[in-house]
Amino acid sequence: MDSGRVTVVLPCMNEAESLPGVLASMPAGYTALVVDNNSTDGTAEVAREHGAQVVVESRPGYGAAVHAGIAAAATPIVAVLDGDGSMDPGELPKLVDELDRGVDMAVGRRRPRPGVTWPWHARMGNAAVCWRLRRRHGVQVHDIAPMRVARRDAFVALGVEDRRSGYPLELLVRAGAAGWVVAEQDIAYGPRTGGKSKVSGSIRGSLLAMFDFWRVIS
Numbered sequence: 001m002d003s004g005r006v007t008v009v010l011p012c013m014n015e016a017e018s019l020p021g022v023l024a025s026m027p028a029g030y031t032a033l034v035v036d037n038n039s040t041d042g043t044a045e046v047a048r049e050h051g052a053q054v055v056v057e058s059r060p061g062y063g064a065a066v067h068a069g070i071a072a073a074a075t076p077i078v079a080v081l082d083g084d085g086s087m088d089p090g091e092l093p094k095l096v097d098e099l100d101r102g103v104d105m106a107v108g109r110r111r112p113r114p115g116v117t118w119p120w121h122a123r124m125g126n127a128a129v130c131w132r133l134r135r136r137h138g139v140q141v142h143d144i145a146p147m148r149v150a151r152r153d154a155f156v157a158l159g160v161e162d163r164r165s166g167y168p169l170e171l172l173v174r175a176g177a178a179g180w181v182v183a184e185q186d187i188a189y190g191p192r193t194g195g196k197s198k199v200s201g202s203i204r205g206s207l208l209a210m211f212d213f214w215r216v217i218s
Ligand SMILES: Nc1nc2c(ncn2[C@@H]2O[C@H](COP(=O)(O)OP(=O)(O)OP(=O)(O)O)[C@@H](O)[C@H]2O)c(=O)[nH]1
Pocket: 010, 011, 012, 013, 014, 015, 035, 036, 037, 060, 061, 062, 065, 081, 082, 083, 084, 086, 191, 192, 196, 197, 198, 199, 200, 201
């Protein structure tokens, strides 16, 4: 398989501690693109030092960062994953292979590594949301696609509008409506490798995310 055709978009808000490890695990030939949202810990500098391209997005929000990254990507295939070290970019090629087999989008399903605890509120929220996605929107997923790979033009054409935490869900809802074939594969999930949680590590973050989620899928 040809490399040099995949850009890995990493939405990052204060991920300077985790980024070096994430960037070191990037598959050969993949372009890492860090989207920095007003970080105050030197995220952009660390990203550049470790070989990533950097795009600055001043509008806050996970969706704003992902949108800016996809817009800036110059390769036919785009992958998106967190910059917090909880997932391994080394698992991306198996998702890219799914695209080569003809699916429209390949997504990861987080499986906690042995000994890893996944907060109960995050696990329950995730299960409820995915049940709804399967039942109401016909998208056969068991996670909210925290790692996802698709053709760049297809991502852009879906026209996802959410710019906060609802982004991944709106993407899945629109993919379902567009009749996309979505393939889900297990990926290992661990704790973030540094820095602070913005979402599931706090009740506040989780409630805000759930609010965004429900707005999109209800
Ligand atoms: N650019 C940008 N990135 C964000 C924003 N909010 C979250 N992120 C990134 O999105 C990813 C997911 O956020 P996390 O804080 O890890 O959320 P989580 O995975 O629920 O929480 P953890 O359990 O701590 O891993 C991380 O890479 C964050 O840096 C934002 O407003 N802007």
